[in-house]
Amino acid sequence: QSLTLRYGHNNEPASVAGAQADWFAEAVAKHSGNDIAVQVFPSSQLGKLQELAEAASLGTIAFSHNTAGGIGSLYEPFAALDTPYLYRDVDHLMKVMDVNSPVMQELNEGLIAAANVRVIYAHYFGRRHLTCNKAIKTPADLAGEKIRAVPFPIYQAAVQGLGAAPVPVDWSEVPTALATGVVAGQENPINVILNVKLYEVQSHLMLTGHMSNAEVVIMNEDAWQALSDEQKEAVRQAALEVRERATKAIQDNEEKETEELRKKGMTVIGPAEGLDVDAFRASVNKVIQERFADKYGALYEKIKAIA
Amino acid sequence: MSVGEERFVSPHAIDPPGARALGALATVLRIVATCLLALMTCLIIAQVVGRNLLNSGMPWADELARFCGVALVFLCAPLLALRGQHVAVDMIPSMLPPTPRRIVAILVEAMVLTLSGFFLWGFYAFLGRAWKFATPTLGIPNWIYYAPSVICFLLLAAITLYRMLVLVRGGTLNQAEAVLP
Amino acid sequence: MSLVLLAIFIVALLAGAPIAIALGLSSAVAIVAFDLPIHVLVQRAVNALDSTPLLAVPLFILAANLLNAIGVTTHIFDLVRLVVGRVRGAVAQVSILVSLIFSGVSGAALADIGALGKIQVDQMVAQGYRKEFAAGITIAAATIGPIFPPSIPLIIYASVTNVSAVQLLVAGIVPALLITLFLMAQVAVMARLYNLPRDTVRPSLRAVAQKAVLSLPALLAPIMLIGGLLSGYFGPTEVAGVTVAYALFIGFAAYRTLSLRAVWDSLRDTVEATSGILLIVSTAAVFAWVLTLDRVPALAGDYLLGLSDNPLVLLLLVNLLLLVVGMFLESIAAILIIAPIVAPALHAAGVDPLQLGIVFVLNLMIGLLTPPVGMSLYMVSIVAKMPVHSVVRGVMPFFIPLVLSLLVVTLVPAVSTWLPYLISQ
Numbered sequence: 001q002s003l004t005l006r007y008g009h010n011n012e013p014a015s016v017a018g019a020q021a022d023w024f025a026e027a028v029a030k031h032s033g034n035d036i037a038v039q040v041f042p043s044s045q046l047g048k049l050q051e052l053a054e055a056a057s058l059g060t061i062a063f064s065h066n067t068a069g070g071i072g073s074l075y076e077p078f079a080a081l082d083t084p085y086l087y088r089d090v091d092h093l094m095k096v097m098d099v100n101s102p103v104m105q106e107l108n109e110g111l112i113a114a115a116n117v118r119v120i121y122a123h124y125f126g127r128r129h130l131t132c133n134k135a136i137k138t139p140a141d142l143a144g145e146k147i148r149a150v151p152f153p154i155y156q157a158a159v160q161g162l163g164a165a166p167v168p169v170d171w172s173e174v175p176t177a178l179a180t181g182v183v184a185g186q187e188n189p190i191n192v193i194l195n196v197k198l199y200e201v202q203s204h205l206m207l208t209g210h211m212s213n214a215e216v217v218i219m220n221e222d223a224w225q226a227l228s229d230e231q232k233e234a235v236r237q238a239a240l241e242v243r244e245r246a247t248k249a250i251q252d253n254e255e256k257e258t259e260e261l262r263k264k265g266m267t268v269i270g271p272a273e274g275l276d277v278d279a280f281r282a283s284v285n286k287v288i289q290e291r292f293a294d295k296y297g298a299l300y301e302k303i304k305a306i307a
Numbered sequence: 308m309s310v311g312e313e314r315f316v317s318p319h320a321i322d323p324p325g326a327r328a329l330g331a332l333a334t335v336l337r338i339v340a341t342c343l344l345a346l347m348t349c350l351i352i353a354q355v356v357g358r359n360l361l362n363s364g365m366p367w368a369d370e371l372a373r374f375c376g377v378a379l380v381f382l383c384a385p386l387l388a389l390r391g392q393h394v395a396v397d398m399i400p401s402m403l404p405p406t407p408r409r410i411v412a413i414l415v416e417a418m419v420l421t422l423s424g425f426f427l428w429g430f431y432a433f434l435g436r437a438w439k440f441a442t443p444t445l446g447i448p449n450w451i452y453y454a455p456s457v458i459c460f461l462l463l464a465a466i467t468l469y470r471m472l473v474l475v476r477g478g479t480l481n482q483a484e485a486v487l488p
Numbered sequence: 489m490s491l492v493l494l495a496i497f498i499v500a501l502l503a504g505a506p507i508a509i510a511l512g513l514s515s516a517v518a519i520v521a522f523d524l525p526i527h528v529l530v531q532r533a534v535n536a537l538d539s540t541p542l543l544a545v546p547l548f549i550l551a552a553n554l555l556n557a558i559g560v561t562t563h564i565f566d567l568v569r570l571v572v573g574r575v576r577g578a579v580a581q582v583s584i585l586v587s588l589i590f591s592g593v594s595g596a597a598l599a600d601i602g603a604l605g606k607i608q609v610d611q612m613v614a615q616g617y618r619k620e621f622a623a624g625i626t627i628a629a630a631t632i633g634p635i636f637p638p639s640i641p642l643i644i645y646a647s648v649t650n651v652s653a654v655q656l657l658v659a660g661i662v663p664a665l666l667i668t669l670f671l672m673a674q675v676a677v678m679a680r681l682y683n684l685p686r687d688t689v690r691p692s693l694r695a696v697a698q699k700a701v702l703s704l705p706a707l708l709a710p711i712m713l714i715g716g717l718l719s720g721y722f723g724p725t726e727v728a729g730v731t732v733a734y735a736l737f738i739g740f741a742a743y744r745t746l747s748l749r750a751v752w753d754s755l756r757d758t759v760e761a762t763s764g765i766l767l768i769v770s771t772a773a774v775f776a777w778v779l780t781l782d783r784v785p786a787l788a789g790d791y792l793l794g795l796s797d798n799p800l801v802l803l804l805l806v807n808l809l810l811l812v813v814g815m816f817l818e819s820i821a822a823i824l825i826i827a828p829i830v831a832p833a834l835h836a837a838g839v840d841p842l843q844l845g846i847v848f849v850l851n852l853m854i855g856l857l858t859p860p861v862g863m864s865l866y867m868v869s870i871v872a873k874m875p876v877h878s879v880v881r882g883v884m885p886f887f888i889p890l891v892l893s894l895l896v897v898t899l900v901p902a903v904s905t906w907l908p909y910l911i912s913q
């Protein structure tokens with residue numbers, strides 16, 4: 001073994017996003033014939049989310065992962081990839097997120113130049129849905145409601161587009177804030193809602209699917225360039241393998257975990273139960289057009305063009 | 308404090324040039340920090356009012372309040388150092404006779420100085436490459452976000468040098484405080 | 489790497505370097521000596537403070553400073569004394585109750601001693617108590633402050649272990665009442681044994697009513713604060729902000745004893761206290777980073793879980809560890825260094841995170857009373873102008889109720905967990 005590389009992230013090791021880092025470490029060991037060891041530090045042990053992105057940029061750690069919005073703090077255009085209702089389906093998202101897609105190649109060049117990190121792979125992380133303590137079927141049902149939002153502009157635009165007032169709540173306080181009514185609801189992928197036991201404090205799950213997220217794995221550019229050709233190939237192979245495996249794991253779980261939330265007593269409201277997804281889509285798109293069309297319009301076109 | 312340490316040195320006889328400016332600067336920074344605390348308090352109360360009465364969240368206020376919270380810690384730290392008020396365990400030094408105690412006190416100042424040096428080197432290495440990355444909501448660039456801590460360690464280094472000088476010249480750290488306005 | 493880190497930390501600490509400096513310097517040397525990038529030092533030190541829950545620290549200090557500046561502590565003291573003054577050992581019992589009431593706005597034991605210590609000791613001595621007994625009960629009762637919400641150590645514990653600060657603060661309510669009860673029982677026993685004095689004059693109803701009216705706005709502050717935490721209208725930081733607003737309101741509108749000058753002075757004192765506490769939080773974060781990179785938390789966790797997988801045994805082990813650590817280390821530093829190491833392992837073994845938090849902090853608050861490093865001992869010796877060793881003699885008997893409380897909190901999870909889980913149903 002000739003090389004040890006550090007991978008720091010903010011997820012719990014038991015979650016899929018956390019587990020995929022361990023899968024990546026195993027895959028790199030396998031494909032490199034145990035030449036490269038990847039040491040994983042989960043649960044924000046090495047720093048907060050934004051700090052980890054900066055640490056990868058500066059080379060303190062070799063790898064980290066983040067949402068596209070989080071990578072946006074290093075290179076602004078990345079935030080566009082978290083735009084609500086942007087992808088037709090998971091397959092479309094995975095094609096856009098492929099490091100060889102024209103969109104990703106262009107973004108990656110910009111990211112390397114701006115922040116000295118490159119995207120090595122990205123996997124599907126789930127569709128974000130709304131939870132609340134009452135049934136919500138149209139944007140009008142959310143009028144005057146306060147919903148916890150991730151403090152990034154595009155996430156706030158999403159919550160506003162859904163019809164609610166976005167409120168920042170520290171992640172550690174979300175379950176309590178929901179239980180006591182500081183906010184009426186929140187939005188997250190199914191696996192997060194299940195893992196954090198939000199079913200204990202929220203009665204309704206609305207399958208708004210207002211945002212499809214990818215978890216983007218980045219690598220420090222100097223660490224990448226220091227690799228031999230064989231080592232680079234091993235990382236590429238591992239990236240391909242884990243990208244598929246993690247995406248599949250999340251997709252398989254989405255159905256199962258929705259069912260589990262139902263069993264835990266949540267009322268699930270989808271189109272069949274009268275959820276007007278088109279109304280949400282139209283209302284969210286209106287806010288997005290107003291705020292982001294100037295900045296990301298060209299990028300949106302390129303993403304649409306990917307078949 | 309032993310009597311031996313209090314011998315015949317008038318408070319300002321040992322002040323190097325500029326020492327009074329250090330005291331004044333540390334005090335000004337503490338005043339800035341106090342204003343930031345007032346601002347932070349207003350921002351937090353405004354968020355409660357905004358959410359409960361006006362039904363609106365203010366993510367920018369949350370981020371600005373956190374920035375104030377970070378800044379006030381660093382901006383007040385040099386003054387505490389000048390007064391020797393940072394929490395320390397002085398059990399062993401206080402048992403020593405005057406001369407060894409003075410030597411240990413000089414060593415402690417040397418430690419503070421070394422750490423300030425490491426911090427300034429760290430800022431140089433970090434901000435040289437990461438100055439332009441910005442906070443998510445307000446887009447505060449790192450060079451502003453880190454400015455209070457840079458100022459803190461610059462002034463801390465100067466204050467520590469001054470305290471060392473006072474000790475080396477036979478004064479006491481109580482006398483070092485005499486430069487405060 | 490961790491050995492270098494610990495060696496430098498201990499040498500610097502013993503030499504009398506500020507704790508924040510000892511933590512930072514040892515981390516910086518380890519980072520450089522082991523060829524890690526130096527910018528971690530500044531990045532971690534600054535980012536560790538960038539946290540909404542931590543903003544509650546200055547806000548709670550400010551609220552307590554303002555209430556102090558208004559001058560409400562004397563009114564509360566007088567009121568409680570008028571009500572319970574004629575039981576045996578009354579002023580000692582009054583001291584405990586006033587500490588409980590004051591703990592509803594103050595977040596730190598040392599703040600309690602600073603605000604109440606002198607008046608408590610003076611009143612007891614004036615009634616013929618031995619001074620060391622008076623100092624002992626004063627600092628023993630001050631452990632209630634950081635267990636009852638608000639609490640700076642609990643907020644810091646929550647922030648380093650990613651536990652909900654609201655839940656953890658609420659978890660402290662019942663244990664704090666338990667400590668109060670045990671301390672009062674101990675005083676009652678001692679009052680009989682040593683024939684402690686009591687007030688003999690029966691107060692007029694009018695005097696009580698008068699004092700009650702004077703104390704009412706101040707008594708409402710902790711009730712409002714706990715109500716705010718339980719109701720969920722505010723997060724912990726916002727509760728702190730609202731308490732500050734309330735203190736300003738009663739100071740200017742009800743008592744009219746607050747001036748702009750006094751507000752400024754409170755702000756200034758708050759900034760100084762906050763800077764002292766949070767600078768330690770800042771450099772301790774770098775220290776923890778170095779330990780983590782060296783896999784110390786993971787190894788320590790494996791080791792702990794290898795000793796036993798019984799949550800109760802693990803909790804008792806942690807108690808033993810903390811009793812030793814609490815003798816030598818300042819409490820906030822101890823939380824910052826030890827909690828990230830042992831908490832994940834104990835959570836994995838099934839110990840409730842809220843119970844662990846309360847056990848952890850209560851244990852370290854008892855550590856404030858143990859020499860050689862016992863900040864409460866030093867604080868009361870300064871405030872009451874008496875030698876540390878006689879304070880130690882005075883506090884000795886009160887270890888019985890305190891350790892008993894610690895045992896109950898360790899053995900019965902429901903004491904800590906019942907109330908917080910009740911509100912999040």
Ligand code: NA
Nearest residue numbers: 591633636638
């Ligand atoms: Na308290």
Ligand code: NA
Nearest residue numbers: 814815855861
């Ligand atoms: Na102690």
